[in-house]
Amino acid sequence: MRLVDYLDKGVSLGPDRPCLTTDGVSLSYAEVQALAGQVAGSLAASGVRPGDKVAILSANDPVAFSCVFGISRAAAVWCPINPRNEAAENRELLHLFDCVALIFQAAFAPLVDSIRDQLPQVHTLVCLDAQVEWALSWEEFLGRGGADWEIPPVDDVAMIVGTGGTTGTPKGVMLTRRNLETMTSLTLMGYPFEGRPTYLALAPLTHAAGVLCFPVLALGGEVLIMRAPDVGGFLELVERHRVTHTFLPPTLIYMVLGHPALDATDLSSLQCFWYGAAPMSATRLEEALVRIGPVMAQLFGQTEAPMMISMMPPSAHFRADGSIHRHRLSSAGRPAPLVTVAILDSDGGQAPTGQRGEIAIRSSLVMAGYYKDPEATAEASAHGWHHTGDIGYLDEEGYLFIVDRAKDMIITGGFNVYSTEVEQALMQHPDVQDCAVIGLPDEKWGERVVAVLQPQAGRRVDAATLTEFVKARIGSVKTPKQIEIWPDLPRSKVGKVLKTEIKSQLRGA
Numbered sequence: 001m002r003l004v005d006y007l008d009k010g011v012s013l014g015p016d017r018p019c020l021t022t023d024g025v026s027l028s029y030a031e032v033q034a035l036a037g038q039v040a041g042s043l044a045a046s047g048v049r050p051g052d053k054v055a056i057l058s059a060n061d062p063v064a065f066s067c068v069f070g071i072s073r074a075a076a077v078w079c080p081i082n083p084r085n086e087a088a089e090n091r092e093l094l095h096l097f098d099c100v101a102l103i104f105q106a107a108f109a110p111l112v113d114s115i116r117d118q119l120p121q122v123h124t125l126v127c128l129d130a131q132v133e134w135a136l137s138w139e140e141f142l143g144r145g146g147a148d149w150e151i152p153p154v155d156d157v158a159m160i161v162g163t164g165g166t167t168g169t170p171k172g173v174m175l176t177r178r179n180l181e182t183m184t185s186l187t188l189m190g191y192p193f194e195g196r197p198t199y200l201a202l203a204p205l206t207h208a209a210g211v212l213c214f215p216v217l218a219l220g221g222e223v224l225i226m227r228a229p230d231v232g233g234f235l236e237l238v239e240r241h242r243v244t245h246t247f248l249p250p251t252l253i254y255m256v257l258g259h260p261a262l263d264a265t266d267l268s269s270l271q272c273f274w275y276g277a278a279p280m281s282a283t284r285l286e287e288a289l290v291r292i293g294p295v296m297a298q299l300f301g302q303t304e305a306p307m308m309i310s311m312m313p314p315s316a317h318f319r320a321d322g323s324i325h326r327h328r329l330s331s332a333g334r335p336a337p338l339v340t341v342a343i344l345d346s347d348g349g350q351a352p353t354g355q356r357g358e359i360a361i362r363s364s365l366v367m368a369g370y371y372k373d374p375e376a377t378a379e380a381s382a383h384g385w386h387h388t389g390d391i392g393y394l395d396e397e398g399y400l401f402i403v404d405r406a407k408d409m410i411i412t413g414g415f416n417v418y419s420t421e422v423e424q425a426l427m428q429h430p431d432v433q434d435c436a437v438i439g440l441p442d443e444k445w446g447e448r449v450v451a452v453l454q455p456q457a458g459r460r461v462d463a464a465t466l467t468e469f470v471k472a473r474i475g476s477v478k479t480p481k482q483i484e485i486w487p488d489l490p491r492s493k494v495g496k497v498l499k500t501e502i503k504s505q506l507r508g509a
Contacts, residue, residue, distance in 0.1 A: 001177060001180075001181050001184075002072045002073075002158065002177055003068060003069060003071075003072035003078065003158055003159075003177075003180070003214070004036060004069040004070075004072040004073045006184070006213075006214045006215075006217040006218045007019075007029070007032060007033060007036065007069045007217055008033065009217070009218045009220075010029050010217040010218065010219070010220045010221070011029040011030060011033050013029075013219070013220030014029060014220050015028065015029050015030035015033070016028050016029070016030060017029055017196075017220060017222070018222045019031070019032045019217070019222065019223065020032060020062035020065060020066065020222075020223050020225060021062075021222055021223070021224050021225065021241075022060075022061070022062045022224070022225045022226075022227060023227070026222075027062055027066070029220070032062075032066050032069065033069075035063070035066045035070070036066055036067075036069035036070040036072075036073050037070070037073060038070070038142050038145050039066070039067050039069075039070025039071070039073070039074070039142070039145070040070045040071075040073035040074035040145070040151070041074075041144075041145025042070075042141050042142050042143075042144045042145030043070065043071065043074040043076060043101065043124075043145070044074055044145065044151070045144040045145050046101065046123075046124040046141070046144055047100070047123060047124065048074060048076050048100060048101050048124065049076075050074070050075035050076065050151050050155070051075065051076070051077065051155045051157075052076045052077065052100045052101070053076065053077045053079050053097045053098050053099045053100060053160060054071045054074075054076045054077065054078065054079065054099065054100070054101045054102075054103070055079040055080075055081050055093075055094055055097065055099040055101070055102045055103070056068065056071075056078070056079070056080060056081065056102075056103050056104070056206075057081040057083055057090065057102060057103070057104040057105070057108050057111075057112065058083060058103070058104060058105045058108070058128065059083050059105060059107070059204075059227060059228065060201065060204065060205050060225050060226060060227050060228070061105065061128070061225070061227065062225055063128055063129075063138075064103065064105065064128060064205075065205055065210070065213070065225065067103050068210075072158065073151070074151055075151040075152065075155075076101075077155070077157050077158065077159060077160055078158065078159040078160075079093075079094075079097045079099055079159065079160050079161075080159065080161060080205075080206035080207075080210065081093060081094070081102075081162075081206065082162070082204065082206050082207075083105075083107075083108060083204075083206070084204075087111045087114050087115050088115075089170070090111065090115065091115040091118055091119065092169075092170070093162045093170060093172075094115075094119055094122065095118075095119060095121075096162075096170070096171075096172050096371065096372070097160050097162075097172050097371065098121060099119075099121070099122055100121055100122060100123055100124065101122065101123070101124035101125075101126070102122055102124070102125050102126070103126045103128060104125070104126070104127060104128065104135075105127070105128050105129055106127055106128070106129050106130030106132065109127060109130070109132050109135075112125065112135075113134065116134070124136070126138065126141045156176040156177055156178065156368070157174050157175070157176055157368060158175055158176060158177045158179075158180055159175050159180075160172045160173065160174055160175070160371055161173045161175060161303050163303055171370040171371070171373055171376055172370060172371030172372070172373075173303045173304050173367050173370060173371075174367055174368040174369055174370070174371050175306065175367055175368070176367075176368050178364050179305075179306065179364065179365055179366070179367060179368070180211065180214065180306070182308075182338055182363065182364045182365045183211065183214075183301075183306045183307050183308050183365060184214045184215045184218065185338070186307075186308040186311065186336045186337065186338055186339075186365075187212065187215040187307070187308065188215050188218070188219075189337065190308070190311045190313055190336065190337070191272045191274075191297055191311070191313050191314075192271045192272050192313065192314065193215075193219060193244075193245075193271070193272075194244075194271060195244075196219060196220055196221050196222075197216050197219055197221035197222075197244045197245050197271075198221060198222045198224065198241055198242060198243050198244050198245070198269075199212065199213065199216040199221055199222070199223050199224065199243070199244070199245045199246065200224045200226070200234065200237055200238060200241070200243045200245070200246040201213065201223060201224065201225050201226065201246075201247070202226045202229055202230075202234050202246070202248065202252070203229075203247060203248060203249060203252070205225070207277070208247055208249075208276065208277055208299075208306075208307060209247050211306055211307065212245075212247055212274070212307070216245065221244075221245075222241075224237055224241055224243065229252065231252070231255045231256055231259050232259060232261055234246075234256070235256070235259065235261050235262060235265045235267075236261075236265075238265065238267055238269070238270065239265050239266045239267070239269075242269035243269055243270065244269055244270060244271045244272070245270075245271060245272045245273075245274070246270070246272075246273055246274070247273075247274040247275070247276070248273075248274075248275060249275070249276070249277040249278055249496075250275060250277075250278050250279070250280040250281070250284070251278070251434065251491075253275055253280070253284070253288060254281075254284055254433065254434065256288075256292070257284060257287055257288060257291065257292075258456075258457070262291060262292075263291065267292055267293055267295075268293075270292070270293060270295045271295060271314075272295055272297045272313075272314065273288075273292060273293075273295045273296050273297060274297050274298070274299055275288075275296060275297070275298055275299075276298060276299040276300060276301070276307070277496070278496050278497075279402065279420055279423070279424075280298075281423075281424060281427035281428075282326070282329040282330045282424055282427075282428075283424075283427055283428045284427065285317075285329045286324055286326065286329060289317055289324055294314055294317070294318065295314050296314060296317060297311075297312065297313050297314050298310075298311070298312040298332060298333050299311055299312075299333075300332035300333065300400070300402070301365075302388060303367075304366065304367045304380065304386065304388075305339075305361060305363065305365045305366050305367065305386060305388070306365065308336045308339070308365060309332075309335065309336060309339055309341065309359075309361055309363075309365070309388070309400075310332045310333045310334055310335050310336060310339070310341065310400045311333045311334065311336050312328070312331065312332070312333025312334070313333075316328060316333060316334075317329065328399060330401060330424060331395075331399040331400060331401050332392075332399075332400045332401065332402050333399065333400065334397075334398050334399055334400065335361075335398070335400060336363075336365070338363055338364065338365065339361055339362075339363040339365055340361060340362045340363065341359060341360070341361050341394065341400060342359075342360050342361070342362075342385060343355065343356070343357040343358070343359060343360075343392065343393055343394060344357050344358045344360045344383065344385065344387075345357050348382065348383035348385075351393070353393075353394055353395070353396055354393055354394075354395060354396070355393060356391055356392065356393045356403060357391065357392075357393070358387055358388070358389070358390070358391060359388045359390045359391070359392045359400070359402065360383075360385035360386060360387050360388065361385065361386050361388065362384070362385060362386065363386075366386040367386075369381075389405060389407070390402050390404070390405055391403050391404045391405070391409060391418065402420065403418040403420050403421060404418035404419050404420050404421075408420075408438070408439075408499060410437075410438070410439030410447050410449055411439070411446060411447055412439065412442070412445045412446060412447045412448060412449055412477065413444075413445045413446065413477065415477050417439075417449055417477065417478050419436075419437035419438065419439075419499075420437075421474060421478065422437040422449060422451065422470065422474065422478050422479075422480065423435050423436065423437050423451075425469075425470045425473045425474050425478075426451060426453065426466065426470060428469075428473065429461075429466060429469050430456070430459075431455055431456055431459040431460070431461045432453055432454070432455065432456065432461065432466075433454045433455055433456045433457070434453075434454040434489055434497070435451055435452065435453045435454065435489075436451070436452050436489055436497045436499055436502055437449060437450065437451050437452075437480065438450050438452070438499050438502055438503050438506075440482070440503065440506060440507065442481070445481070448481040448482060449478065449479070449480045449481055449482075450480055450481070450482040450483075450484070450506065451466075451480035451482070451483045451484070452483075452484045452485075452486055452489065452502050452506075453466070453483065453484065453485050453486070454486060454487065454488055454489050455485060455487075461485050463483040463485070466483055467479055467480065467483065484506070489502070490502060490505075
């Protein structure tokens, strides 16, 4: 299916039903479909050919998201650009992706103006919501197209997504219609969907929150779009609109758990509260299962294999007697039905159950490759598997446990220490809001285990007490030799903790 086919399926189930709702104003399925047709025609009239790359630079916005379907209908390739990136990074991505058109919000006009002269291949600039001298207004752009427009797809690539870019130069991940159809199928088969869903998108639509819209649209559901993160507003919308599905990364879930309105909010409509994009504290997850409800649902994936490498629906968080299955809370669920997972040793052979190694997969979920980077593509697919770069193991029940990123493993005194295991132990302490564990050079140990902590608001953290707390849980070898307490941790544009930045700051200290 093309991206626009998910919209068209929703139209067939009820053209007058609300499709995209923001700030209390809804666009019906028919209205979004008509707008997508106009955008497709306007792109074609502007010289965008099938297979060309079209970028969108916008915060969460219903009209901007409607453009995704217009790009698909024009047989072009959607390139989501993170609005939180710096100008230089966005220039690099637009150049890397060979984008010929850019649709942007006026809030990012200064950024676009600063880089547009360095992007000679971009021949069409469109501002969604204001008059900008050097760009087409939204009305001027739509006036180019006239009637509805549709071109049969000529290429299987549906979108190109930039990798996180937290280390090194970002790459362009080519995701095909088949990749996204596999992801959508797994979502619909693996998680609860009773009736017509109402999905609340607070996290950026350029990332996981955006692609999770496709299964919702295929069921004719409503997508509520929040323009900016607001935990209080999030809780209010869940109650008022009887939200059934939502997604948040762990950092925002911790903020929900800390919000004073949580326990007074009616969350009974929720069927599925997805969490993912980063490891979640098992202690906080158990708290969420009690306070938010038995609706938490994990998904594990990466840009190269979106969302559904492994899955843990709400029911898998509990034992048969209804008690919380604490052991599983530290896992990433079971491999998805259409995904084969292997744990590979250093020689590319498969490790036995319980042994740690690199997590590798085979599936139609896996990307077509990195755009214009055959060397990186070949490296990621060595031995006939897609290599995730994560270290983990499978237990006897088939649950996948991720213990670290390969690059984050710490070798101290000849022992392998996995930062995720230490972080989970630290997060059990009630005074710790968030943390990151890294390795730094050490004359005695080779590397020493270092923890940087963000305390809970209004709490004081004592390093000596924490040291004893962790030692009692995972032993002295894995216990941090150095504990730093910072008011906040450096994060990427999507909220992931930047361990490279932490290392840089500590080495320069």
